[in-house]
Amino acid sequence: MDDLYPPLQPSAEGMLDVGDGHRVYWQEAGNPLGKPVVVVHGGPGSGIAPMARRHFDPSAYRIILFDQRGAGRSTPSAADPGADLAANTLWHLVSDLELLRSGLNVEQWQVFGGSWGATLALAYAETHPDRVTELVLRGIFTARQSEFDWIYRGGAAHLFPAEWEDFLAPLPEAHRKDPLKGYGELLASEDRAVRERAAIAWSTWEGATVALVPQEAFVNRYADPSFALTFARLAVHYFGHGAWLDDGQLIRDAGKLAGIPGVLVQGRYDAVCPPITAYELHRAWPGSVLRITEGAGHAVNDPGTLAALRKATDDFR
Numbered sequence: 001m002d003d004l005y006p007p008l009q010p011s012a013e014g015m016l017d018v019g020d021g022h023r024v025y026w027q028e029a030g031n032p033l034g035k036p037v038v039v040v041h042g043g044p045g046s047g048i049a050p051m052a053r054r055h056f057d058p059s060a061y062r063i064i065l066f067d068q069r070g071a072g073r074s075t076p077s078a079a080d081p082g083a084d085l086a087a088n089t090l091w092h093l094v095s096d097l098e099l100l101r102s103g104l105n106v107e108q109w110q111v112f113g114g115s116w117g118a119t120l121a122l123a124y125a126e127t128h129p130d131r132v133t134e135l136v137l138r139g140i141f142t143a144r145q146s147e148f149d150w151i152y153r154g155g156a157a158h159l160f161p162a163e164w165e166d167f168l169a170p171l172p173e174a175h176r177k178d179p180l181k182g183y184g185e186l187l188a189s190e191d192r193a194v195r196e197r198a199a200i201a202w203s204t205w206e207g208a209t210v211a212l213v214p215q216e217a218f219v220n221r222y223a224d225p226s227f228a229l230t231f232a233r234l235a236v237h238y239f240g241h242g243a244w245l246d247d248g249q250l251i252r253d254a255g256k257l258a259g260i261p262g263v264l265v266q267g268r269y270d271a272v273c274p275p276i277t278a279y280e281l282h283r284a285w286p287g288s289v290l291r292i293t294e295g296a297g298h299a300v301n302d303p304g305t306l307a308a309l310r311k312a313t314d315d316f317r
Helices: 051-053 090-103 116-125 145-152 161-168 181-189 192-209 216-223 223-242 276-284 305-316
Strands: 012-019 020-031 035-040 063-066 110-115 132-138 262-267 290-291
Touching: 012 090, 020 090, 035 051, 035 090, 035 216, 051 063, 051 305, 063 110, 090 290, 110 116, 110 290, 110 305, 116 132, 132 305, 145 181, 161 192, 181 192, 192 216, 192 223, 216 223, 262 276, 262 305, 276 290, 276 305
Parallel strands: 035 063, 035 110, 110 132, 132 262, 262 290
Antiparallel strands: 012 020, 020 063
């Protein structure tokens, strides 16, 4: 992976009390006096990925990462069926980003995120544009109904028919036309075996569709119950509520980003978040740059994607 900087360890870490009984884990790496950048992870629910520290020149950037509510090392964990998700919404996460920024004495920062991380990054930047120096976004997802329909109501099934059948398998027949609702019920079951089976099926669908060429490592990671229970429960919770956005809101309000430089890195053959969303966001966002990576799907390590991300962060440093 020549397009990544060498591995580096966190130089600082902590837990931030964000209210509502939630504590958010954060960490820093790189130059403590460098240009601040915050990495917004995907999922929702995937948590910090150590590789994410490697998109940035560590001599130039102060690299800040955090686990969103309920994910990774943040508490309480969404994998705990007793964890109340009422105070775990997109707008709580936007607030958490501001609390983290002020708590770390950052005036402004670059915001970097992919997939769901792009959704949250856009919501944050449209709410607090004065706090954002640049946006670097990958695999653009804006939580529109059409995007949910594509991946969870049969659109992508035309590309992955066998995997789609596996995704539907845990659902009663009555819920197969609305998998989000059906999975919501399964993941709320009092029976751990039912929850685990549903979580693994939900997460494995993403693992099967994320890379241009199927990668066993992705499928294995998503099928791990310790990952899948958090990942699936938060995804179904967020997507079942339309991410608490008006349909099309993030593209509708993209004019609020005028004056913020932005790079959109999008795989040509992204089967999770097809390029139409990145294109429409680019059209609505004055001054944004759209970089289509040919031969790439949704995965960050698909051909060309890492190089495009590194070019963006190097250009902005």
